[in-house]
Amino acid sequence: MILTTLESVPGKTITQHLGLVQGSTVRAKHAGRDIMAGLKNIFGGELKGYTELLHESREEAIARMTEQAQSIGANAVLNIRFSTSSITQGASELFTYGTAVKLD
Amino acid sequence: MYELILFLTLLALGFGVGQYLETLHYKSIINRESSLRHIPAIATKHLPRDFTSCSTKMVYGNVVISIDFFKKFVSGMRSIVGGRISSYETLIDRARREAILRMKKQAACQGANYVFNVKMETSSISKGRRDSIGSVEVLAYGTAIIKSKSTNKHNNLIN
Numbered sequence: 001m002i003l004t005t006l007e008s009v010p011g012k013t014i015t016q017h018l019g020l021v022q023g024s025t026v027r028a029k030h031a032g033r034d035i036m037a038g039l040k041n042i043f044g045g046e047l048k049g050y051t052e053l054l055h056e057s058r059e060e061a062i063a064r065m066t067e068q069a070q071s072i073g074a075n076a077v078l079n080i081r082f083s084t085s086s087i088t089q090g091a092s093e094l095f096t097y098g099t100a101v102k103l104d
Numbered sequence: 105m106y107e108l109i110l111f112l113t114l115l116a117l118g119f120g121v122g123q124y125l126e127t128l129h130y131k132s133i134i135n136r137e138s139s140l141r142h143i144p145a146i147a148t149k150h151l152p153r154d155f156t157s158c159s160t161k162m163v164y165g166n167v168v169i170s171i172d173f174f175k176k177f178v179s180g181m182r183s184i185v186g187g188r189i190s191s192y193e194t195l196i197d198r199a200r201r202e203a204i205l206r207m208k209k210q211a212a213c214q215g216a217n218y219v220f221n222v223k224m225e226t227s228s229i230s231k232g233r234r235d236s237i238g239s240v241e242v243l244a245y246g247t248a249i250i251k252s253k254s255t256n257k258h259n260n261l262i263n
Contacts, residue, residue, distance in 0.1 A: 003162040005221045005247045006149055011156045037170065037239070042114055044122040044172030044195075045129070046202075047239055050229060051168045054241060058166070080162060082243055084227040092229065 001066050002076035002103065009076060009103055016102040018074045023064030024095040026087060027057045054094065058082065061096045074100035114173045122172030126194065133201050140208045145246060149221040157252055161214050164245035165206025168229060169199040171238035179238075196240060200224065203244040216248035 002009055029037075029050065037047050069077050080098035087093050171179075175191035182189050203224070211219050225243040 002160065004160050005162060005223065005245060006151065006160065008151075009160060010151055010158050010249075040170045041176075041238070042118055042121075042173045043125060044118065044170055044175065045125045047168040047170050050239070050241070051166060054166055054168065054243075058164070058243070080245075081223065082164075082225055082245060084225060084241065084243070086227065086229070092227070 001070065001074075003062070003066070003080060003098070004076070004078055005080050007079050009078070012076075012103040014078075014101045015104045018069075018072050018100040018102065020097060021065050021068040021072070021074070021077060021100045022095065022097040023061040023066070023068065024093055025057050025060045025064070026091055026093045027053060028091040029053065054084075054092075057094045058096070061094045065096050065098065069098075069100040072100060074102055076101050076103045115177060116174075118173030118175065118177075122174055125172075126198070129198055129202075133198065133205065136205050136209075137201070140205060140212060143208050143211055143216060143219060145204060145208060145219045145222045145244075147222050151220060151249070155249065155251075158217075159250045161211075161216070161248045161250065162245065163207050163210040163214070163216070163219060163248045164243060165203045165208075165210060166241060166243040167199055167202040167206065168239055168241045169195060169202070171195050176238050192238075195238075196226070196242070199226075199240050199242040200244070203242040207244045207246060211246075211248035214248050215250055217251045218249040219246040220249055222246035 008014070036049055040047050065077065077098040077100055080096060083095045085093050171191065179189045179191050208219065223245055227241050229239050229241055
């Protein structure tokens with residue numbers, strides 16, 4: 001499975017377009033991380049817990065998108081974009097989408 | 105009275121430790137930027153025509169950075185009179201540069217020569233809460249271009 005943010009893959013031609021695939025995950029922060037974040041709020045600096053949390057969630061979103069692409073018989077996802085939105089307080093949605101294609 | 109003392113202590117802590125951490129972070133950013141200068145991050149999505157025998161890999165880096173208590177207070181004051189809030193400017197600047205560096209680091213691990221079609225995405229975490237944590241998340245992502253297998257192997261041997 002080739003994942004790329006470009007519109008094509010060098011040296012390969014697109015034989016079939018299979019449409020949009022997407023993966024998303026909604027994550028809430030847990031209280032322990034929130035307390036640490038509250039402390040960090042005084043001193044400033046990186047919130048490592050949140051960075052990791054969002055990184056993991058995004059990987060899951062990518063995995064879901066890849067799964068969807070595989071199930072419709074694609075071997076690459078082109079033009080991938082990410083998007084983040086906060087739904088309620090303390091929960092955010094990580095969303096990723098792209099075009100599933102068959103490459104030759 | 106105790107509240108005032110606590111507030112002033114937090115303000116002083118935020119000012120002292122916050123400034124120190126920011127200086128350290130900027131130093132580390134500048135160092136790593138110069139060490140990763142050999143991988144240019146390019147915003148265009150069209151590859152040059154002769155890039156046919158290269159492999160691609162999606163890379164991304166993210167970071168969440170929080171503002172300190174002193175800066176938050178200053179920016180609160182600033183929002184009364186309006187104008188530039190330079191304390192938030194440095195916060196976002198640090199976050200963006202850090203995210204790009206992490207993306208480039210991932211690209212460097214793959215032995216990449218370029219990162220094409222770099223996009224950035226900024227979101228504020230815990231938006232709309234009254235005692236909200238003034239923190240931003242920046243995600244930078246792009247496609248790493250690894251020019252050819254032979255040079256890639258060569259790089260691995262050196263490392």
